[in-house]
Amino acid sequence: TIYGITPTYSRLAQKADLTRLSQTLMLVKNFHWIIIEDSETKTKLVENLLKESGLKYTHLNVKTHKAKHSTASGVEQRNAALDWLKGHLNQIEDKKGVVYFMDDDNTYSLKVFDEMRKIKRVGVWPVGIVGGMRVEMPLVTDGKISGFNAVWKPFRPFPIDMAGFAINSTLFLDYPEAKFSRKVQSGFQESEILKYFTTKEAMEPLAEFCTKVYVWHTRTQHPSILNVKKLKHPPVPDDHIEV
Amino acid sequence: TIYGITPTYSRLAQKADLTRLSQTLMLVKNFHWIIIEDSETKTKLVENLLKESGLKYTHLNVKTHKAKHSTASGVEQRNAALDWLKGHLNQIEDKKGVVYFMDDDNTYSLKVFDEMRKIKRVGVWPVGIVGGMRVEMPLVTDGKISGFNAVWKPFRPFPIDMAGFAINSTLFLDYPEAKFSRKVQSGFQESEILKYFTTKEAMEPLAEFCTKVYVWHTRTQHPSILNVKKLKHPPVPDDHIEV
Numbered sequence: 347t348i349y350g351i352t353p354t355y356s357r358l359a360q361k362a363d364l365t366r367l368s369q370t371l372m373l374v375k376n377f378h379w380i381i382i383e384d385s386e387t388k389t390k391l392v393e394n395l396l397k398e399s400g401l402k403y404t405h406l407n408v409k410t411h412k413a414k415h416s417t418a419s420g421v422e423q424r425n426a427a428l429d430w431l432k433g434h435l436n437q438i439e440d441k442k443g444v445v446y447f448m449d450d451d452n453t454y455s456l457k458v459f460d461e462m463r464k465i466k467r468v469g470v471w472p473v474g475i476v477g478g479m480r481v482e483m484p485l486v487t488d489g490k491i492s493g494f495n496a497v498w499k500p501f502r503p504f505p506i507d508m509a510g511f512a513i514n515s516t517l518f519l520d521y522p523e524a525k526f527s528r529k530v531q532s533g534f535q536e537s538e539i540l541k542y543f544t545t546k547e548a549m550e551p552l553a554e555f556c557t558k559v560y561v562w563h564t565r566t567q568h569p570s571i572l573n574v575k576k577l578k579h580p581p582v583p584d585d586h587i588e589v
Numbered sequence: 590t591i592y593g594i595t596p597t598y599s600r601l602a603q604k605a606d607l608t609r610l611s612q613t614l615m616l617v618k619n620f621h622w623i624i625i626e627d628s629e630t631k632t633k634l635v636e637n638l639l640k641e642s643g644l645k646y647t648h649l650n651v652k653t654h655k656a657k658h659s660t661a662s663g664v665e666q667r668n669a670a671l672d673w674l675k676g677h678l679n680q681i682e683d684k685k686g687v688v689y690f691m692d693d694d695n696t697y698s699l700k701v702f703d704e705m706r707k708i709k710r711v712g713v714w715p716v717g718i719v720g721g722m723r724v725e726m727p728l729v730t731d732g733k734i735s736g737f738n739a740v741w742k743p744f745r746p747f748p749i750d751m752a753g754f755a756i757n758s759t760l761f762l763d764y765p766e767a768k769f770s771r772k773v774q775s776g777f778q779e780s781e782i783l784k785y786f787t788t789k790e791a792m793e794p795l796a797e798f799c800t801k802v803y804v805w806h807t808r809t810q811h812p813s814i815l816n817v818k819k820l821k822h823p824p825v826p827d828d829h830i831e832v
């Protein structure tokens with residue numbers, strides 16, 4: 347099973363982003379979507395979208411209380427998902443699987459899911475359009491990771507994006523203390539979780555030894571909406587329409 | 590058959606956008622993708638993506654030569670697709686189908702394709718996040734279009750986005766002169782093509798009488814890439830990696 351962990355928050359393009367992501371996931375076999383809303387309560391929008399998708403899913407919610415010094419997104423949400431996952435794995439027979447942290451606005455080729463089924467402990471691969479580069483990627487020498495191509499904070503222990511790795515799910519039972527933290531500086535969440543499980547040398551380079559891009563850190567433009575109440579000829583109200 | 594007509598051009602997020610769109614289209618039955626590159630020659634990137642998708646497709650190309658007074662995108666490309674389509678329909682027995690103009694960065698719910706199979710002549714529905722509004726939509730009274738909710742150029746004959754309608758394909762054989770034009774002002778391409786086929790009153794309001802949003806005019810952020818050559822520690826060159 348691939349456990350995809352996706353924090354999500356309310357915004358104008360949320361339903362669009364979740365819709366196209368869900369339609370990609372419909373094509374992935376043995377996929378379980380853990381979606382965690384950054385909100386006090388679960389919304390009807392996300393609930394209905396998940397129900398109608400036909401996907402296997404778990405719907406959670408936890409509201410972020412951002413500290414002044416830490417504006418990282420998704421920390422509490424991903425940790426809530428990991429807590430749920432450990433409880434779930436303890437209850438089922440077949441614990442085999444991988445955990446993949448999937449932001450809701452990224453673009454995932456189906457190929458990245460094929461790659462992660464090969465993982466023994468921790469697999470890595472390139473991520474397109476991130477960190478000021480066309481592609482951030484592990485560098486591979488003789489089949490082993492020898493370094494990382496990254497220009498944004500290259501001093502990070504693991505200078506890779508959340509979309510660039512997945513982890514054998516049973517490792518979360520072996521290291522139950524593994525989680526994300528509000529105490530690290532921006533860009534260090536990936537390193538924070540990876541440090542529990544692996545070293546640079548032990549990572550498994552996938553996607554043809556990290557030469558292929560199967561995932562992109564795309565972002566959806568925040569649309570600018572006119573304040574229609576100020577118009578001479580205001581349109582008919584549309585608040586009753588879910589967008 | 591649904592004929593989806595998609596102009597596309599080379600840019601950093603092109604492969605990401607086409608990848609997620611193609612993965613949505615894999616779930617649509619009886620779909621034929623006509624993709625037209627805005628380029629002098631067909632690219633390997635698009636060619637391989639189409640081949641690997643398993644979709645039924647036609648791959649064309651025509652380079653835009655933008656006039657100073659007209660910066661509209663996709664005009665020549667959509668016209669080339671319509672020319673191809675007329676030739677194709679003349680050769681096949683079963684001419685039944687609809688034509689849908691699909692930009693490569695929009696978000697399409699599977700539901701919009703179900704709606705357009707109901708079309709007799711021209712069907713319309715709301716489009717999310719466009720024209721400065723949460724949703725641009727036809728207004729329906731007693732099952733007929735009585736007006737349009739739009740605040741951007743509401744004086745357009747049909748103030749709706751390209752993603753908000755589809756047309757019975759045989760109408761293009763009945764009106765072979767129907768095409769897009771470089772001679773109209775920005776925002777008038779939709780009106781330009783629709784005027785050949787329909788009137789406001791004759792349009793068929795779909796998506797539960799135009800109360801549901803099944804397509805969104807999303808845009809993918811143009812990423813900013815660092816000029817890595819200027820860096821003290823430049824990364825390993827990545828030009829050989831297709832992103």
Ligand SMILES: O=c1ccn([C@@H]2O[C@H](COP(=O)(O)OP(=O)(O)O)[C@@H](O)[C@H]2O)c(=O)[nH]1
Nearest residue numbers: 352353354355384419420448449450451565
């Ligand atoms: O206040 C927020 C902001 C973001 N996110 C989620 O956290 C992930 C990463 O956020 P985003 O895509 O905005 O980050 P970036 O593109 O800057 O990496 C996404 O799945 C978001 O939906 C969230 O739960 N709460």
Ligand SMILES: O=c1ccn([C@@H]2O[C@H](COP(=O)(O)OP(=O)(O)O)[C@@H](O)[C@H]2O)c(=O)[nH]1
Nearest residue numbers: 595596597598627662663691692693694808
């Ligand atoms: O120079 C260009 C710009 C755009 N397009 C295509 O035309 C459509 C509409 O362009 P875009 O999405 O940039 O327009 P907007 O989001 O502003 O409506 C898309 O399918 C693009 O890939 C094109 O073929 N050549």
Ligand SMILES: [Mn+2]
Nearest residue numbers: 449451452565
């Ligand atoms: Mn993001």
Ligand SMILES: [Mn+2]
Nearest residue numbers: 692694695808
């Ligand atoms: Mn667009």
